[in-house]
Amino acid sequence: MKLDSKIPGGPIQNKWTEHRFNMKLVNPANKRKFRVIVVGSGLAGGAAAATLGELGYNVDCFCFQDSARRAHSIAAQGGINAAKNYPNDGDSIWRLFYDTVKGGDYRAREANVYRLAEISSNIIDTCVAQGVPFAREYGGLLDNRSFGGAQVSRTFYARGQTGQQLLIGAYQALSRQVSKGSVTMHTRTELQEIVVVDGHARGIITRNLVTGKLTRHAADAVLLCTGGYGNVFYLSTNAMGSNVTAAVKAWKKGAGFANPCYTQIHPTCIPVSSEHQSKLTLMSESLRYDGRVWVPKKKGDTRAPNVIPEDERDYYLERRYPSFGNLVPRDVASRAAKERCDAGYGVGSTGLAVYLDFSDAIDRLGEDAVRARYGNLFHMYEKITAENPYKVPMKIFPAVHYTMGGLWVDYELQTTVPGLFALGECNFSDHGANRLGASALMQGLADGYFVAPYTVGHYLAQHGSMGASGKVTTDHPAFAESENALRDRIDRLMNINGSQSVESFHKRLGKIMWDECGMARDKSGLRGAIEDIQALQKEFWSDVCVPGSKDGCNPELDKAGRVADFLEFGELMCRDALMREESCGGHFRKEHQTEDGEARRDDDNYAFAGVWEYQGDGDGDEPSLHKENLEFEHVKLTTRSYK
Amino acid sequence: MKLSLHVWRQANSNEAGRMDQITATDITEDMSFLEMLDKVNEDLICEGKEPIAFDHDCREGICGMCSLMINGVAHGPESGTTTCQLHMRSFRDGDAIYIEPWRSRAFPVIRDLMVDRSSFDRVMQAGGYISVNTGNAQDANALPIKKADADAAFDAAACIGCGACVASCPNGSAMLFVAAKVNHLGRLPQGQPERSERVKKMVDAMDAEGFGACSNHYECEAVCPKDIPADTIARMNRDHLKASLCD
Numbered sequence: 001m002k003l004d005s006k007i008p009g010g011p012i013q014n015k016w017t018e019h020r021f022n023m024k025l026v027n028p029a030n031k032r033k034f035r036v037i038v039v040g041s042g043l044a045g046g047a048a049a050a051t052l053g054e055l056g057y058n059v060d061c062f063c064f065q066d067s068a069r070r071a072h073s074i075a076a077q078g079g080i081n082a083a084k085n086y087p088n089d090g091d092s093i094w095r096l097f098y099d100t101v102k103g104g105d106y107r108a109r110e111a112n113v114y115r116l117a118e119i120s121s122n123i124i125d126t127c128v129a130q131g132v133p134f135a136r137e138y139g140g141l142l143d144n145r146s147f148g149g150a151q152v153s154r155t156f157y158a159r160g161q162t163g164q165q166l167l168i169g170a171y172q173a174l175s176r177q178v179s180k181g182s183v184t185m186h187t188r189t190e191l192q193e194i195v196v197v198d199g200h201a202r203g204i205i206t207r208n209l210v211t212g213k214l215t216r217h218a219a220d221a222v223l224l225c226t227g228g229y230g231n232v233f234y235l236s237t238n239a240m241g242s243n244v245t246a247a248v249k250a251w252k253k254g255a256g257f258a259n260p261c262y263t264q265i266h267p268t269c270i271p272v273s274s275e276h277q278s279k280l281t282l283m284s285e286s287l288r289y290d291g292r293v294w295v296p297k298k299k300g301d302t303r304a305p306n307v308i309p310e311d312e313r314d315y316y317l318e319r320r321y322p323s324f325g326n327l328v329p330r331d332v333a334s335r336a337a338k339e340r341c342d343a344g345y346g347v348g349s350t351g352l353a354v355y356l357d358f359s360d361a362i363d364r365l366g367e368d369a370v371r372a373r374y375g376n377l378f379h380m381y382e383k384i385t386a387e388n389p390y391k392v393p394m395k396i397f398p399a400v401h402y403t404m405g406g407l408w409v410d411y412e413l414q415t416t417v418p419g420l421f422a423l424g425e426c427n428f429s430d431h432g433a434n435r436l437g438a439s440a441l442m443q444g445l446a447d448g449y450f451v452a453p454y455t456v457g458h459y460l461a462q463h464g465s466m467g468a469s470g471k472v473t474t475d476h477p478a479f480a481e482s483e484n485a486l487r488d489r490i491d492r493l494m495n496i497n498g499s500q501s502v503e504s505f506h507k508r509l510g511k512i513m514w515d516e517c518g519m520a521r522d523k524s525g526l527r528g529a530i531e532d533i534q535a536l537q538k539e540f541w542s543d544v545c546v547p548g549s550k551d552g553c554n555p556e557l558d559k560a561g562r563v564a565d566f567l568e569f570g571e572l573m574c575r576d577a578l579m580r581e582e583s584c585g586g587h588f589r590k591e592h593q594t595e596d597g598e599a600r601r602d603d604d605n606y607a608f609a610g611v612w613e614y615q616g617d618g619d620g621d622e623p624s625l626h627k628e629n630l631e632f633e634h635v636k637l638t639t640r641s642y643k
Numbered sequence: 644m645k646l647s648l649h650v651w652r653q654a655n656s657n658e659a660g661r662m663d664q665i666t667a668t669d670i671t672e673d674m675s676f677l678e679m680l681d682k683v684n685e686d687l688i689c690e691g692k693e694p695i696a697f698d699h700d701c702r703e704g705i706c707g708m709c710s711l712m713i714n715g716v717a718h719g720p721e722s723g724t725t726t727c728q729l730h731m732r733s734f735r736d737g738d739a740i741y742i743e744p745w746r747s748r749a750f751p752v753i754r755d756l757m758v759d760r761s762s763f764d765r766v767m768q769a770g771g772y773i774s775v776n777t778g779n780a781q782d783a784n785a786l787p788i789k790k791a792d793a794d795a796a797f798d799a800a801a802c803i804g805c806g807a808c809v810a811s812c813p814n815g816s817a818m819l820f821v822a823a824k825v826n827h828l829g830r831l832p833q834g835q836p837e838r839s840e841r842v843k844k845m846v847d848a849m850d851a852e853g854f855g856a857c858s859n860h861y862e863c864e865a866v867c868p869k870d871i872p873a874d875t876i877a878r879m880n881r882d883h884l885k886a887s888l889c890d
Contacts, residue, residue, distance in 0.1 A: 051777045066698065067764050069804055070706045086784060125780035131773045131833050133797040140787030158797060164705055165800060172772035179768040187761065210753055239700040273673045278681055279702045380704070383721075383728050384675075449777045501688045503681070547693050552655060553754040555696055556688070 001256055001613045003628045006410040007111045012634055016115045019411070020454055024461035031056035034460050037204055037219040038062070039191045039246055042071030043163075043441060044424025045225030046170035047448025048456075053177030055453060057460075060217060061174070061183055062206060064190040064241055064558075069171040072227060072239040073444060076163025077284040077377075078147060079155035080441040082120035087144050091152040093117045099150050100439060101635045103329060104404070104432020105585035105601065107259070107609070110634055111411060112429045119446045124156055126449060130169040134158050147285065147437040155438045160284055160376045166441055170448070189215075190558065191246045193482040194222060194253050194420065200463060201253075201420035202472040205483050207490075209558055212551045214483060216474035220464040221419045221456055224250060225448065228403035228425040230263065232566045232573065233518070234510020236400035237269060237282045243562040244569045247407055247426060251572075255415035256611040256626060258408035258428035260569070261577035264435055264586045265519050266401035267333035270384055271353040280399040281384060283356075283377055285437045288326045288333070290361035290370065291394070293317050295345040295354050305347070305355055305393045316340055320596075324642040331434045331586050331599075332642055334398035338519045339597060341397075348395045357393035398519060402440060404431040404586065405576070408611045408628070412455035413447060416611075418463060421456060423447035428609065433585025493560050494550050498543030502560045505540045509533065509563070509570055517574050522590040526578040530571055537567045572612060572623060579625060582606045603637050644670040644731065647739045648683065650695055656751050656759075662741075665695075672732040676719060677702060677709065679731055697756040702727040704868065707803030710810070711756055712743040717807035717866040725805065725868040745810035749817070749853045760806050762852040763820060769848030770841040771824045773833050792830050799826035801869040808863035814855030819863040821849050822879035823871050829882055839886035846883055 008019040026034070034057050038049040041063040049061040063071060083096040096117040101108055124142070128134065134156050135143040144153040158165040177183040186206065192214070193205040203218040229244035230236035251257045268283045294313045301308065317336055318325045328336075337354050340346065347353050362370050367390055371378070378389045385395070407415050407422035409429055414421050424444035431439060516529035540563070548554040583592040583599035584606070592600045608627040615621045646667040653660030667683045674682070677699050684694035700708040704725040711726045713719035719729045734740065742756065750758040802823035809817050825842050828834035834841070857876055864873040 047777075054776045065700060065706070065708060066760055067707075067804065069764075070700055070708050072701060072706070075701045075703055075705050084783070122778075122780070124783045126775075126777055128783040128786065129773070129775045129780035129833060131796070131828050131831050133793050133800050133827070133831070134783075136788060136790050136793045138790050140789055140793075141784045161705065161801065164803075165797075168800065172767070173775075173777070175764070175767045176772045176774060178764075179770075185764070187764075237703075239706060240702060241700050274671055276671070276674050276678050276682055278675070278678050281703050380728070383724065384730065386673075386730070386732060453777070501685055503685060545688060547688055547691070553696060553757065556694060 001416055001611070001626050003256065003408065003416070003611055003626055004410060005109065005628060006412060007109070008411065012111060012114045015111055016118060023454055023458035026457045026461050028056055032058060034058065034464050035060065035219040036456060037217060037222045038225060039204065039223065040071065040225035040227060040426070041068035041171070041174065042073035042225060042227060042424065043167060043170060043444030044426070044448040045223070046071065046167065046174050047445050048223055048225060048423055048452045049183050050170060050173035050177050051449050051453045052456065053180070053182035055457070056182065059177070059183040060186060060219065062186045062189050062191060064188065064209060066187055068174055068185055068187065069168060071167060072242050073441070074164045074167045075237070075239065076441055077160045077282065078286055079145065079157035079162045079438040080123070080166065080445070081147070081154050081438040082124045082156060082442065083117055083154060084121050084124060086142060087153045089152045091154050095152065096120060096154065098635055100430070100436060101432065102640065103434060103436035105434050105640060106432065106603070106607065106632065106635070106637050107262070107584055107630065108430055108432030109630060110632060115451070116430050116443055116446050119450045120442055122450060123442060123445045127166060127169050130173060132158065132165045132169040145286070150436065163441060166445065170445070191226070191249065192486050192561070194249050195478050195482045196253050196417060197472050197476055197478045200418045202476070203474065203479060205479070205486055210553050212554065214486060216479045216483060218472055218474045218479070220460055221421065223421045223423060223452060223456065224407065224426050225423045226426045228406070229569060230400045230403055232509065232570050233400045233513045234506050235272065235277060235280050235514070237266065237280050240279060243565065245562055245565045248565040248569055250407055250415060250417065250420060250422070252614050253417060254614070255417045255420055256408035256613055257405070257572065258609045258611045259405035259433070259576065260573045260612070261517070261580060261587050262404035262433045262585060263400060264330060264402040264404060265334040265398045267330055267337060267398050268356065268396045269399035270381065271348060271395055271397035272350065281380070282399070282401065283381060283394065283396060285330070287356060287374060287377060290373065291326065291356040291358050292360055293326055293337070293354055293356055295340045295347060299344040305357070314340070314345070321642045328642045329434065329436065334519055335588060337398055353395040353397045355393035356396045358389060359393070362390065402435055404428065404433060404435055408609065412458065413452055414455065414459065419459060421452060423452055433587055490550050490557070492541070493544070493546050493557065493564070496542065496544050496546070498545045500543050501545055502556055502563050505536065505544060506563045506566065508536055509567055512536070513570050513573070517577050520588050520590050521577045523578065526574045529574045530578070533567060533571045533574065540564065540567055575623065576610055576612065579610060580606060601639070644672070644734070644736045646670055646734065646737070649739065649741045650755070651743045652695070652755055653752050655754055660752065670731055672730070674731045675702070675727060676713070676729040676731065677727050695756065696754045699727055704728040705803060707805040710745050710758065710805060710807070712746060712810060714741050717745070717811040718868055723868060723870050745806050747806070747809045747815040749815060750806060750809065762854070763804055763806065763817070765852060766817065766821060766845055766848045767824065770837070770844035771828070773828060774837060786832060788832060796827050796830040799823045799830065799871065799875060802871055803869060805868065807866045807868060809854065811862040811866045812855065813860055813862065814858060816857045816863070817849050817852070817854040818857040818876045818879070819867065819871060819873065821845050822875040825879045825882060826875050838882065839889060842879060842882045843886050
């Protein structure tokens with residue numbers, strides 16, 4: 001596997017401008033001769049499908065939900081960053097670039113991050129033109145707020161539903177293209193295989209989740225916009241259907257997978273309440289601006305929080321990080337909560353929670369002002385927990401939220417398989433080892449609206465099958481081969497007739513991942529986890545029970561396929577975490593910490609993206625590691641300190 | 644808690660459905676309604692039976708995928724709440740709960756509690772957008788918008804497209820859903836050039852999909868998980884009348 005990042009030469013400020021000029025164009029009359037497949041309809045996929053449709057390509061867009069508007073981008077709450085500098089507080093493209101590289105703990109590619117910062121302003125303009133109702137000031141101009149890891153106010157927001165409004169914007173643009181006939185939507189349809197012909201991605205095989213029908217789709221390029229893999233932990237803030245299947249299929253067809261161990265554990269989520277819990281709910285990071293985090297100073301203190309006197313409370317973030325206090329970045333805040341709970345100071349029935357207390361803010365600002373800022377979040381909290389956060393401190397605990405790792409892509413968002421692109425959370429490119437708040441929406445839309453439409457055209461102009469070799473059609477033997485492999489796998493799943501449900505395997509995998517590859521990892525735990533996952537995988541393929549039939553609507557079969565891929569992927573994550581003998585961002589190795597428990601990076605040996613190549617399924621087949629060295633010309637590598 | 648569930652079971656859109664009685668055991672108050680169904684499904688699988696199919700995804704009240712008529716009410720007894728955010732503490736031990744799919748001719752049943760809402764997508768495709776291509780935009784702050792207008796547009800844009808309004812309307816009308824989009828875009832300056840065309844096209848598409856008309860029952864407003872008010876419909880009607888007269 002050759003990793004050519006294709007980072008253009010020249011000063012970083014000119015790279016994208018010059019590269020856009022150097023990329024080949026497709027003649028407008030020829031665009032309609034190309035077919036492009038977009039898998040996923042979230043911010044990255046919806047934006048890419050709409051924009052490629054506008055440009056004149058024939059687009060087929062696929063989603064497993066019943067409508068493109070349901071993709072999980074919709075659940076993002078906080079906001080979207082852009083270097084507009086509207087508040088005149090000293091922001092710039094350079095500052096957004098710098099903050100993002102630093103926030104990612106120096107494990108992202110500089111050129112990509114600079115481009116992201118450069119494009120960020122265009123995104124806001126585009127979304128406003130589409131009718132996205134961002135928050136405004138009384139003068140009619142856009143409002144901004146500040147977010148974790150930044151000292152300027154560059155976050156645009158639409159109440160606590162920014163993701164919803166941006167996604168509906170992309171969905172509307174997509175709907176317009178569907179009405180024009182340039183995009184065909186395939187809902188309730190899931191990618192099951194990627195078809196590679198002569199080394200190039202030339203199509204996919206899908207399964208219709210209503211009829212069970214398998215269908216071949218040929219195309220000139222395939223874009224995966226299928227989100228992250230947080231559900232490998234079973235419990236996460238992801239939607240129930242979010243899965244890693246497309247990325248795993250791509251990996252098995254030769255796409256390198258980069259940094260799978262980089263996962264973001266978000267510090268402020270509603271804690272797990274029972275073993276029947278199916279998912280975790282995020283409470284926006286914005287709450288930490290007025291809420292103070294604490295635990296009792298006495299171990300196992302079971303008194304109600306309101307009767308614990310002030311001097312018996314440990315405001316541990318303020319104690320450990322006096323300069324940033326409750327506003328430390330997500331990875332730091334999460335680890336600190338885990339440290340207190342592990343040491344026996346956690347609260348609630350499980351001991352796995354800390355308090356997020358608004359009483360100071362309510363005393364200072366009044367209950368109405370707090371309600372105006374956070375009313376919808378308090379309401380949601382009360383609905384789930386039946387506790388009133390105006391009267392009693394919230395209980396929160398970290399939860400899996402976002403995955404920075406993903407398919408390795410070059411500067412043009414192309415994977416190591418030519419013609420196969422990865423956009424948004426599905427790729428690895430911009431967030432390094434830790435993502436800053438309000439950056440995920442920015443990256444998904446940047447990739448979909450402003451990067452892929454150029455770079456996919458560049459690929460098609462060179463390699464699209466318009467020329468002498470002729471179009472690849474679904475009659476090609478590679479399609480039959482992939483479809484047969486898929487049929488065999490489905491038959492195998494249906495014929496095991498075991499005794500354990502799909503869900504029970506997913507839960508067991510999640511527990512292994514959370515315990516050994518979660519917020520803190522070490523060598524022996526990871527080695528044990530790899531063995532446990534291998535054993536669990538064997539058990540799955542011999543004792544899983546998939547009821548119903550393969551012909552027709554069968555949600556258990558859909559889930560079985562996804563869990564099978566998570567099992568395979570969980571092992572890869574542990575391997576990556578084991579390989580990376582340092583702590584950086586969301587990846588914390590217990591062996592690599594300072595005396596006071598902070599992460600210790602090793603820039604001499606680990607300033608690279610770890611890219612894994614699939615080597616087969618047989619016993620003894622292990623994925624091989626490739627490295628893309630990260631060069632830092634513009635951002636000075638320092639130890640992140642929030643003390 | 645132990646509950647007596649009466650659940651609509653239907654193999655596919657061509658076969659007749661029926662209500663089945665299923666007993667749910669070991670249900671706790673802090674489970675969400677869908678976690679209760681997860682538990683029931685796990686038990687059904689263990690007994691070698693087929694689990695109940697239902698739509699769901701984000702489970703935090705924003706994607707609009709979950710549905711269900713619970714004891715005859717769309718999204719169940721709590722106001723301003725989607726089914727996925729409804730918790731079992733709203734029920735009592737021994738309760739009988741009737742669970743049905745959305746009821747509307749325009750939402751055919753796919754299986755059990757899952758319905759086909761693609762009619763909503765087609766109504767949106769008829770005109771629920773502003774015709775602007777990526778890359779054509781002016782600077783975002785070049786167009787000041789009165790805060791009151793932006794807030795009103797947002798209130799309408801909060802619609803999650805779940806279809807509760809249709810399911811609870813005696814006429815199976817989609818007026819609240821369509822009006823929400825018409826108002827979202829019609830309240831903003833960006834939406835003005837296509838305002839008349841948009842409302843006409845979307846209403847025509849709505850009629851063509853077989854949704855009924857509005858006769859002011861206000862059931863839609865009562866069940867809307869995002870509290871979109873029924874006067875949104877009045878505003879759409881005014882836009883529609885104006886657009887029709889100006890033809």
